[in-house]
Amino acid sequence: MSQIEKEEETQRKKAQITHQIALLREAIKQVSVTEWCYNEKSCEPDTWSRLGFCGGNRQSPLDINESAVVRNSSLGSFQFTGYDNATLLLSIKNLGHTVEVALDDGVSISGGGLNTEYSAIAFHFHWGNGTSSPGSEHRLSGKQFPMEMHIVHTINKLNLSESRKNSTGIAVLAFFINVAENTSFSSNLSTLSNLLQQVSTAGLLVPLNATISINSLLGQVDRTSYYRYLGSLTTPTCDEAVIWTVFKNPILVPASVGAPWRLQM
Numbered sequence: 001m002s003q004i005e006k007e008e009e010t011q012r013k014k015a016q017i018t019h020q021i022a023l024l025r026e027a028i029k030q031v032s033v034t035e036w037c038y039n040e041k042s043c044e045p046d047t048w049s050r051l052g053f054c055g056g057n058r059q060s061p062l063d064i065n066e067s068a069v070v071r072n073s074s075l076g077s078f079q080f081t082g083y084d085n086a087t088l089l090l091s092i093k094n095l096g097h098t099v100e101v102a103l104d105d106g107v108s109i110s111g112g113g114l115n116t117e118y119s120a121i122a123f124h125f126h127w128g129n130g131t132s133s134p135g136s137e138h139r140l141s142g143k144q145f146p147m148e149m150h151i152v153h154t155i156n157k158l159n160l161s162e163s164r165k166n167s168t169g170i171a172v173l174a175f176f177i178n179v180a181e182n183t184s185f186s187s188n189l190s191t192l193s194n195l196l197q198q199v200s201t202a203g204l205l206v207p208l209n210a211t212i213s214i215n216s217l218l219g220q221v222d223r224t225s226y227y228r229y230l231g232s233l234t235t236p237t238c239d240e241a242v243i244w245t246v247f248k249n250p251i252l253v254p255a256s257v258g259a260p261w262r263l264q265m
């Protein structure tokens with residue numbers, strides 16, 4: 001083998017190794033993002049710090065200590081676009097770790113201390129699903145609620161994988177959901193709860209036939225009282241890209257609304 005041939009051979013081997021390393025890295029990354037769960041010792045939330053950005057220093061959710069909150073009168077009120085439109089909720093789908101409602105174009109928020117308009121892509125729910133501490137993700141001065149709803153908005157109409165690269169790329173509105181008896185209920189959440197049986201396993205989807213608006217789910221919740229902080233996605237890879245708005249007052253529902261969710265997952 002001539003000197004030139006030897007060098008070519010070395011270069012070819014180097015390129016092969018680089019390629020194999022790249023494949024290996026990709027494989028490790030894919031294993032990592034699927035290696036999380038809520039309920040098993042080996043992959044429960046306490047172990048997530050090894051995944052993506054989950055070990056970072058602006059992680060969500062938080063226990064919001066109300067006595068330590070600083071009032072910011074410059075935040076102002078939100079403008080909600082498309083929240084009253086009953087034709088924009090497309091489908092309800094079981095994603096395995098949550099139940100998500102996909103939204104059509106035309107739902108957005110601005111104001112509320114946001115620098116620009118954010119467009120909604122979907123909303124989903126957290127109800128603990130048998131974790132060691134079932135219920136809402138955020139807490140208020142230690143108090144955990146039975147459920148929590150997250151309406152996910154992105155900047156510049158980007159998809160989630162693009163917007164998560166921006167430290168303020170995602171704006172999530174979080175609403176606690178609480179059970180109350182003997183009140184007049186203004187939320188239409190029971191309409192979604194009644195559909196849960198039809199999406200009882202991961203991957204199942206039911207179209208929503210233009211019957212529900214986001215406003216009808218939120219009911220009479222006061223949308224002028226909220227907590228604001230910069231945090232992260234609450235599932236791996238926990239990207240630190242979220243402007244969180246956690247509303248102080250919960251959506252109130254009768255106990256019958258909560259029951260179908262407990263049976264999920």
Ligand SMILES: [Zn+2]
Pocket residue numbers: 124125126150234
């Ligand atoms: Zn969420």
